[in-house]
Amino acid sequence: MNIQENYNHIKNQLPEHVQLVAVSKTHPVSAIQEVHDLGQRVFGENKVQELMEKYPLLPKDIQWHLIGHLQTNKVKYIAEFVDTIQSVDSDKLLLEINKEAGKHNRIIKVLLQVKIAEEESKFGLEIEEAKDLFQKYINGEYQNIEITGLMGMATFTEDESQIKEEFLNLKSLFDELNQQKPLKTLSMGMSDDFPIAIDCGANSVRVGSAIFGRRDYSK
Numbered sequence: 771m772n773i774q775e776n777y778n779h780i781k782n783q784l785p786e787h788v789q790l791v792a793v794s795k796t797h798p799v800s801a802i803q804e805v806h807d808l809g810q811r812v813f814g815e816n817k818v819q820e821l822m823e824k825y826p827l828l829p830k831d832i833q834w835h836l837i838g839h840l841q842t843n844k845v846k847y848i849a850e851f852v853d854t855i856q857s858v859d860s861d862k863l864l865l866e867i868n869k870e871a872g873k874h875n876r877i878i879k880v881l882l883q884v885k886i887a888e889e890e891s892k893f894g895l896e897i898e899e900a901k902d903l904f905q906k907y908i909n910g911e912y913q914n915i916e917i918t919g920l921m922g923m924a925t926f927t928e929d930e931s932q933i934k935e936e937f938l939n940l941k942s943l944f945d946e947l948n949q950q951k952p953l954k955t956l957s958m959g960m961s962d963d964f965p966i967a968i969d970c971g972a973n974s975v976r977v978g979s980a981i982f983g984r985r986d987y988s989k
Contacts, residue, residue, distance in 0.1 A: 773801060776981045777808050784975070788968055791835050791856075791957070793978030795820060799827045801982055806832065814856070814976055818844040825851060837921075837976055839893050842866040854879040856921045856957055856976075859893050861903055864912055871914035879918045881957055884943060886936040887925040894922065897943055904947050919955030919974075920944050924963055933963050937970035944971070 771779065777792075784790055794802045795816040802813060806829055815821040816838030825834065833853035840857050848855075849870035858864055858880045871878040882903060885894030895903065900920070907917050922940040924933040937958050944956045959967025961980035968975065 773804050773982060774808060776983070777805055777810065780977055780980055783965065785968065787973055789955070789974040791837070791974060791976045792981055793837065793960070793976050794824075794982065795838070795978065797978075797982045799824055802828055802832075805981065812853075814978075818847050821852075822847055845870045849876070849878065850874050852878065854881065854918070856881040857883045857893065859883045859885075859895050861906070864903060864907075864915060868912040868914045877914050877916050879916050881919050881921040881955060882917060883921045884940055886922040886940050888932075889925055897939075900943065901947070904950065908951050917953070919953045919957065920947070921955075921957040923960070924958070924967075930966060933966050934970060937967050937972070941971040 780790065789812060790810065791812050791814040792805055792810050793814040802824065811831060812833045812835060814835040814837040815824070818836070818840070821834060821836060834851065835854045835856050836848060836852055837856045840855060840863060842863055845866045849867070855867060855878060858867070864880070867878055867880060882900045883894045884900050885896060904917065920940055920943065924936045927933065940958060941956060944953060947953060955974050956972050957974040957976065958970065958972035959975040961977050964975040964977060
């Protein structure tokens with residue numbers, strides 16, 4: 771299938787309440803423009819440098835989400851235009867985003883990335899760390915940030931019961947924090963596991979290869 775057919779195939783599988791983040795990392799501006807022309811407005815990039823290269827070349831109504839691991843010294847490069855940072859995994863990073871957002875008189879939306887997978891390679895906050903940061907947020911420590919929800923990645927495995935258990939753990943934390951201060955976004959699920967994520971309560975999914983095809987890893 772081509773990009774248009776892929777995109778329509780994914781969209782047809784998503785309930786109305788589920789946001790699609792089209793993950794465009796390593797894919798060219800032309801492919802992103804094609805998906806934008808089909809009506810998609812939310813795109814996700816992993817790396818700051820790649821996002822900075824693409825941003826000036828594409829329509830300004832795109833809502834850019836930074837979904838990859840973010841170093842504090844890179845925040846300043848995207849603070850002026852990024853819509854949401856989905857990969858907040860430390861107090862240090864929250865403070866930096868807050869500082870840089872303030873310089874641009876902006877409030878930047880963020881998701882707390884929670885480590886739900888077994889793999890050591892996955893980034894993210896432990897559940898108790900996420901609770902502590904959320905409490906600081908409720909107490910007013912980050913004036914230029916809006917924590918809109920949580921993000922998590924399941925273990926890369928074919929064991930669907932394990933994937934489901936990990937997603938449900940994140941949904942449980944989401945529900946707990948939502949009682950303290952309303953949240954909007956539970957970002958779980960990628961090309962291979964988004965149907966399971968939606969069944970477990972995700973209302974935002976990050977889909978790349980199922981739309982754009984295989985990535986060009988030579989970049």
